[in-house]
Structure formats: C-alpha cells, structure tokens
Amino acid sequence: MAANNSEAVLGEGEGRGVKHEAGEEAVGEGKPAAAAAQAPAAMLPRSGSRPQLDLSGAAIHGTSEDRNPTILLPNQSDDISHLALDIGGSLIKLVYFSRHAEHSNEDKRKMSTKRRLGMLNGGRRSYPVLGGRLHFVKFETGKLSECLDFISSKQLHRGGVDSPSWRSGAQPDNIVIKATGGGAFKYADLFKERLGVSLEKEDEMDCLVAGANFLLKSIRHEAFTHMDGQKEYVQIDQNDLFPFLLVNVGSGVSIIKVDGHGKFQRVSGTNVGGGTYWGLGRLMTKCKSFDELLELSQRGDNSTIDMLVGDIYGGLDYSKIGLSASTIASSFGKTISDNKELSDYRPEDISLSLLRMISYNIGQISYLNALRYGLKRIFFGGFFIRGHAYTMDTISFAVNFWSKGEAQAMFLRHEGFLGALGAFMSYEKHGLDDLRIHHLVERFPMGAPYVGGKIHGPPLGDLNEKISWMEKFVQKGTQITAPVPVGFPATTGMGGFERPTAKGDILRSDASAALNVGVLHLVPTLDVFPLLEDPKKYEPNTIDLDLNEYKYWFKVLSDHLPDLVDKAVASEGGTDDAKRRGDAFAHAFSAHLARLMEEPAAYGKFGLVNLLELREECLREFQFVDAYVSIKQRENEASLAVLPDLLMELDSMNEEARLLALIEGVLAANIFDWGSRACVDLYHKGTIIEIYRMSRKKMQRPWRIDDFDMFKKRMLTDKKGQPYKRALLFVDNSGADVVLGMIPLARELLRHGTEVVLVANSLPALNDVTANELPGIVAEAAKHCGILRKAAEAGGLIFDAMAGIQDDLKDEPVLVPLMVVENGCGSPCIDFRQVSSELAAAAKDADLLILEGMGRALHTNLNAHFKCDTLKLAMVKNQRLAEKLFNGNIYDCICKFEPVP
Numbered sequence: 001m002a003a004n005n006s007e008a009v010l011g012e013g014e015g016r017g018v019k020h021e022a023g024e025e026a027v028g029e030g031k032p033a034a035a036a037a038q039a040p041a042a043m044l045p046r047s048g049s050r051p052q053l054d055l056s057g058a059a060i061h062g063t064s065e066d067r068n069p070t071i072l073l074p075n076q077s078d079d080i081s082h083l084a085l086d087i088g089g090s091l092i093k094l095v096y097f098s099r100h101a102e103h104s105n106e107d108k109r110k111m112s113t114k115r116r117l118g119m120l121n122g123g124r125r126s127y128p129v130l131g132g133r134l135h136f137v138k139f140e141t142g143k144l145s146e147c148l149d150f151i152s153s154k155q156l157h158r159g160g161v162d163s164p165s166w167r168s169g170a171q172p173d174n175i176v177i178k179a180t181g182g183g184a185f186k187y188a189d190l191f192k193e194r195l196g197v198s199l200e201k202e203d204e205m206d207c208l209v210a211g212a213n214f215l216l217k218s219i220r221h222e223a224f225t226h227m228d229g230q231k232e233y234v235q236i237d238q239n240d241l242f243p244f245l246l247v248n249v250g251s252g253v254s255i256i257k258v259d260g261h262g263k264f265q266r267v268s269g270t271n272v273g274g275g276t277y278w279g280l281g282r283l284m285t286k287c288k289s290f291d292e293l294l295e296l297s298q299r300g301d302n303s304t305i306d307m308l309v310g311d312i313y314g315g316l317d318y319s320k321i322g323l324s325a326s327t328i329a330s331s332f333g334k335t336i337s338d339n340k341e342l343s344d345y346r347p348e349d350i351s352l353s354l355l356r357m358i359s360y361n362i363g364q365i366s367y368l369n370a371l372r373y374g375l376k377r378i379f380f381g382g383f384f385i386r387g388h389a390y391t392m393d394t395i396s397f398a399v400n401f402w403s404k405g406e407a408q409a410m411f412l413r414h415e416g417f418l419g420a421l422g423a424f425m426s427y428e429k430h431g432l433d434d435l436r437i438h439h440l441v442e443r444f445p446m447g448a449p450y451v452g453g454k455i456h457g458p459p460l461g462d463l464n465e466k467i468s469w470m471e472k473f474v475q476k477g478t479q480i481t482a483p484v485p486v487g488f489p490a491t492t493g494m495g496g497f498e499r500p501t502a503k504g505d506i507l508r509s510d511a512s513a514a515l516n517v518g519v520l521h522l523v524p525t526l527d528v529f530p531l532l533e534d535p536k537k538y539e540p541n542t543i544d545l546d547l548n549e550y551k552y553w554f555k556v557l558s559d560h561l562p563d564l565v566d567k568a569v570a571s572e573g574g575t576d577d578a579k580r581r582g583d584a585f586a587h588a589f590s591a592h593l594a595r596l597m598e599e600p601a602a603y604g605k606f607g608l609v610n611l612l613e614l615r616e617e618c619l620r621e622f623q624f625v626d627a628y629v630s631i632k633q634r635e636n637e638a639s640l641a642v643l644p645d646l647l648m649e650l651d652s653m654n655e656e657a658r659l660l661a662l663i664e665g666v667l668a669a670n671i672f673d674w675g676s677r678a679c680v681d682l683y684h685k686g687t688i689i690e691i692y693r694m695s696r697k698k699m700q701r702p703w704r705i706d707d708f709d710m711f712k713k714r715m716l717t718d719k720k721g722q723p724y725k726r727a728l729l730f731v732d733n734s735g736a737d738v739v740l741g742m743i744p745l746a747r748e749l750l751r752h753g754t755e756v757v758l759v760a761n762s763l764p765a766l767n768d769v770t771a772n773e774l775p776g777i778v779a780e781a782a783k784h785c786g787i788l789r790k791a792a793e794a795g796g797l798i799f800d801a802m803a804g805i806q807d808d809l810k811d812e813p814v815l816v817p818l819m820v821v822e823n824g825c826g827s828p829c830i831d832f833r834q835v836s837s838e839l840a841a842a843a844k845d846a847d848l849l850i851l852e853g854m855g856r857a858l859h860t861n862l863n864a865h866f867k868c869d870t871l872k873l874a875m876v877k878n879q880r881l882a883e884k885l886f887n888g889n890i891y892d893c894i895c896k897f898e899p900v901p
Helices: 055-059 074-079 108-116 141-154 164-168 188-195 204-218 274-285 290-297 347-373 389-403 415-425 461-466 547-571 576-598 608-621 629-651 655-669 677-685 688-697 708-718 736-751 774-782 786-794 837-845 854-859 879-886
Strands: 083-087 091-099 132-140 175-180 197-201 223-227 230-234 244-249 253-260 263-270 328-330 377-381 408-412 440-443 489-491 498-500 519-522 726-730 755-760 818-822 848-852 869-875 893-898
Touching: 083 415, 091 141, 091 415, 108 818, 108 837, 132 141, 132 415, 141 188, 175 415, 188 197, 204 244, 204 253, 204 263, 204 377, 204 408, 204 415, 223 389, 244 347, 253 347, 263 347, 274 290, 274 347, 290 347, 328 347, 347 377, 347 389, 377 389, 377 415, 389 408, 408 415, 547 576, 547 608, 547 629, 547 677, 576 608, 608 854, 629 655, 629 688, 629 736, 629 774, 655 688, 655 708, 655 736, 655 869, 655 893, 688 736, 708 893, 726 736, 726 837, 736 755, 736 774, 736 786, 736 848, 755 774, 755 837, 774 786, 774 818, 786 818, 818 837, 848 854, 854 869, 854 879, 854 893
Parallel strands: 083 175, 175 197, 244 377, 377 408, 726 755, 726 848, 755 818, 848 869
Antiparallel strands: 083 091, 091 132, 132 519, 223 230, 223 408, 244 253, 253 263, 440 519, 489 498, 869 893
C-alpha cells in the first residue's frame, strides 16, 4: 500500500491477511510461486470515518435547468476520483467513473412527497455516493500512448469533462491517480510527463482481493460455471460468501484464500501459467500474439501430440481406476516415439496440447489447495482466462474430475478488472464497499453493429463521442468497432471433450469479448421493495427465455424496430442528425439481438424484462429521450376531454356496480399499448374513444383469471368502515389507460378514505406514462373533480388555486392525499429488487398493491408474492403469451386478487 496510508495489523492466528511484497512478482515469475516467501500479515485499510454532509442541502441542490449529476448526497461531489488503473505486462485495465447527466428535479411536488413519506428526516448514509457509471476499458500495454490519449480525451485525470471543475476551467495541481500492477512503477514517469499526474501505487494482491469481493457482493450474476460449453450463472449468498479460493492466472498463478473483506492469505501458486503457455507457444508456433495462439487451439487436435490412455491400452478405457480411453496420460507424450521434427506438427495441435496441459494442471493444483482448506468454491480469473470458453471448460473439467464433483470451478464476468476495481475501491471517499447489490445496475455496450463477424453500417464520425457505452477509443471519422460472437459448442470427439468453436474461425477472447462486460450504473437511490414476501426467492420474469422464446421475441422486436425508429426520429423533429442516430440505434440494437441469439448467456442471466430494458437503454444511449412523446400528449388530451362524462356516469351507479365498472374500465383501457402490434393495428379502426367503448363492450365476465368477487368482498364488506390505509397503484400506458382507467380507480379508493400513491416510470418506455408527466395529467383531471382536486392538493400535486373550477366542487371535504412517486425504472416491466427509494418509502404504510398492465403484471410479477393484498389487472395483447400462460387467447383479461390473511 502507499506509504501515506496507515495499516491495521491483525494479531497472530487464523485469518491473517498475507500481503505480497513489492519485490515479489504477483504472477509467479522469476521463481516458483509455491516457494515464495510470505510477508507479514496486514488488512486492506479502510477509513474509520466518512465526510458528514448536509442532507437538506442535498434535497434542494441545483435547478431543473442545471446539468448536474444524479447525486445522493452532493455537497462534496467533486471529491470523487474518476480513474484507477491496473498496468500489467500485457494489458492496461481502466476503471473510470462518469456522472449521470440527468437534470436535478427536486421540485415542490417531489419535496412534498418526500416530506410526507418521511424521507427528509435524516438519511441512511453519512457519506457521498454519486449517481453515475463505472466503465471498464482495456488497452494493450504495448499501445500505452492510445491509453494516454483516451484518458486525455475524456479528461479523466481531471475529473472528467462533465465535472464542475473542468467546466469552470480550474486546473487542479498535484493530481494523484490510483494504480496497481508492475506498470505503475515502470510507467510512472511517462504518466507524469504526458498527463501531469502522479501514480499512487496500490498493492497488487490487496487490489485483486478487494475487486473480487466487491464484484461478488454487488453484482447479481457476476459468477458463473462453464462446463461442456454451457455457461450457468450462480447466485452467491452474501451471508455465505467467505471463505473462498481465488486463483489469479496471469503469467504465473497465485492462489489466495479469502476469509473476508481485507482478510486473505496467499497460500500457494505455480510458475506455470499464462506466461508459460504464451512463451512456449510463441517458440513452437511462431504466433505473434496471445490471441492468435488461442485462436489456433480452436482448430487443434491434441490427440496427435498427447499420449492418451487409449494409446497405452489399445484403444480401451482403464475402467478399474476410472480413466477413459480419451484421458491424457502424458502431455506431448506421443512426440517421444514419433520420428518427427517440430515443423512436422501442426501449430494448431501444439497450441491445443499446451492449453490443455497448463489448464489441467492449474485446475488440479487449485483443487488440492481447496481440499487442503476445506473449501468448495474456487473462483478463477486473470489474463490467462480472458473469457475463452475452452480454457474455462478445461479448468472446470479438471476441478470436477479431481474432486469427483464435490468442488466447483467458477469464473467472474469482470475478471480482467479485479485489480483495477480494487485500486478504484481504495479511494476512501467513494463508500462503494458499502453499496448493496441493488445499487448497481449492469447495462451493456450499445454501439456495436456486426453481421457475420464483420462490422457494418455507416461511419458515425463525431457521434462516437456521444455514445457513452462505446468503451473502445475510436478516432474521429472511423466506424464503430464491435465485438464478434462465438458459436455454440460442437462435439469434436477429441479427448472425449466438447470444445466450443467459433464461426468463421473468429475467437471471442479478451479483445473481442467486451460486450460481456457491462457498464455498472451506480444508482444509490435504489432499494429492494420492502413488501416482497421473500426477496431471495423473488424472480420477476414469468417465463424463462429458452432458445425458442428468444427466437420468438427477437422476431417481435425486430419487426417492431422500423416503426420504433420512425417514431424516435419524428420525436426529434425528423432532422438529419436524428435520422443518422436512428440508423445507428437500429444497427446497434440489431447487433445485440444477433449476439444474444448466438449466445443467450452473453450478458448474464437474461429474461424478457432485461430484453425490453435493453431496447429502451439503447434508445437513450443514442439520445432519443422519449420516442412517443407526441403520441402520448395527443392521447392524454383526447382522454381528458371525455373524463368528466365518465366520472358522471360512474357517480350515478351504486357502489357495487361502480366497482365492477371501474375494474372493467381499467382492463378495457389497457388495450392502448404501442408495444403490442395487435393493438397498434386497432388504431386504424377508429378514434381513441371509439376503440375504448368497443373494448368496454367486450369486457364481459368471466375473465381468464377472475377474482373480482373476492376483491369486491374485501373492498365493500371486509374493509367497510376500516378502509385500506395506503394503496400503491402501478400505472402503465399514457392516454386512456391512465386517464380513463387508473385515475377513476384511484378516485374510488380516495372516496373510501384510502391514501393513494400513483407509481409510474422514472424514464420513458414506449408510451408508458412517467412520474414527471403524471402530476400534469392529474391537475387537468382535477379541474373537473373535487375529490381529485382536494386529494391532489393534500398530496402536493397542486399548489395554487386553479382557475375554472366549478363552485359546487370547492366545498368538497379535505380528503386523504393523492401522491405520485417514480419507480426507478425505464422499462415496460418492473424488477422489484431495484426500485426507487421514494417507492420503498411509500411502501412502508401500504396495505394494497395494484399492478396494472402486461409488462408489470404478466411478463413480470404474475407469480410474485407480496406481504399485503395485491390486485393484478391486465389485458393479454399477445397470442403466444396467452397460450403460454393460460392456454388462452389474445385480449383475454386477468383480475387476479391475492389477499393476505
């Protein structure tokens, strides 16, 4: 660690952390790693206190016109450091932070809602955590100048081009950047000369462990197994994470027993690692790069070089001791008896034999150390792994073979960035080590069109600088570059082992696997929804996306893409720039669909909720803020015009008939969904009001799921005189859906004395209404309804007396409040493991949830269980989904009521 950081030294005994001396190579070069001397015990230092901030000041920071970052506690926003590096012998890994470019929106409504929900009475943290993104970038160390150009172009060493200090023109002196790896020493002078920064060196082993702990703690699908070409994600129990074995395979191998945060021992290692493979391979095959050597192995046949058990026993197994004929008895053993020179052997076969020899030995040595310490979980990472499927398969096979299936080899999706992440974590003021899993949302790179392994699409020029998820430094005027996919595994028959192959002989290795590593969005205002019955068992997706489901939904999304691009371009005025961005969006999103078809697990565990969110995020990354804005405005106005007549009609009914009419109205209005091709076709058959009336006529019971009578009993009998305290209404589409469906239902609950919270998207998605749009809609609706007006005033949605209100409505009694909160999402679906802190606070006193719409009540959460009464309302607007869920038909409806005792 750096000299100016104090160290907390552990006492003698079990669990001490063994640090790596600066003079000892962490990767095992120079001498056998197993014989390396162990250094005195020490923990990774952690700050004992964090800056104290003014929470009330944070609540009113900036104005809606300011372009400020999204910040939880912003008073020390400039204190965050934006960059950390891991400079190895082969690769430079960067982790850098960029701020969210969202507008501050702490208006009167939000302040009123937060005050009512008790969110301004002290915070949960006493240190700043900025909203923003963690980006991951790699460069070859031999191309260090490109790395320095990248840092300079984004001004990462000065806080980034979006920082207040950069915008003000301030030039800070004595800039210090955290760095680890041997290059932090070797290239320190060059960083000082080119960028004017000093590199503060962090211990390599400390950073490695800190980075691994952070990922396993914070990323839901970070760890995975890889056997027989199949990737399977593993959910790690945060309470059962330690101890584990961390095997870092660089040029050599370090084996580390991790007992906790800052508690670890380097227990073993070997000098036979990635450097051995690359060095011997270079001598024997004349390959000029590590990736080239790996690519050769894809086409190799090791049985021409390795001596197999079958070679010794006449093609038979040695079944008595459990060895198959295809088991390697001796790596390179056949070359002893062959009368051949090196040039007589295919380089492909040599590469594969080398890869298997080294991978099997790493797997065996790792398992023996796990056995020594009684550990079942072994995590592998490092330069040698680099996302190469066959390498992971080989290591997994070895661990499984020697442990007889009792131990498990696991790999990390961000494994190449462990050291850089650990260096980034060492900045004391981040507080990132205290983040919970729901504060980090992983997104994926967006600017990557390819077809058949080749880049296609027009040059995007300066647009490259606008696409923040393109983490490869691209010079102006060049095309967007893209990773290429890997094909599905194929059985080769060689060694009895399935070996993944790549289409067109294109290898998905370190350089081309960038799409596997997403950007981590830090959203410190996200929480687990407190009303989930069991968050650990919660799964938002109703249907798993197998290969057939992928194919179907990819076709649906692909067919919808031209119309979506047209609307996105129109929303920006149809300018040439908008058309150019629209084309780029279409190329990029199509590329991601193609990639997921090739490898469904490429981006982690992916359900329909993730697929739909991917589309919305891709739109936003190409600067399309709200593709349906004009359509939403038009439909809102048309629906508000007929709302007074609907309310009068409802008021003329008795209570029981009115409740049925309200539920029918919600289901009927849910037909207005621009995400459904069938519903879009209906728009050509009449006006919004005509379609709504037609839909109402078809709302005849019984519905496909019909629990209305149970809900009616709960509302009108069980709750008579003792209404629900607070209802959370999760709204769906703009226009008739919210205006003629959910607002009248909210009004009825208010009439019964129930507080109502309308929950809407934080960001636009298709024609879904957003939390920013809802107050204006409610205000317009309240002009014709005293119940809504008084409740909206009580909830802080309306502050000034409104002109044009009829006199007979002004004398309505003050009712319970009507509030609006954002859900923290920008997707048609919702994942209750990650909701806004506003929504989590609103849920505190809620005893009724109403989930409305296909995305929130069918695609997701149909089978979710909550701690309070829940009503799920939706029209099925997809024939395949209707058949899959209920053996039903398109336009079937569900009214699913799930009471708690």
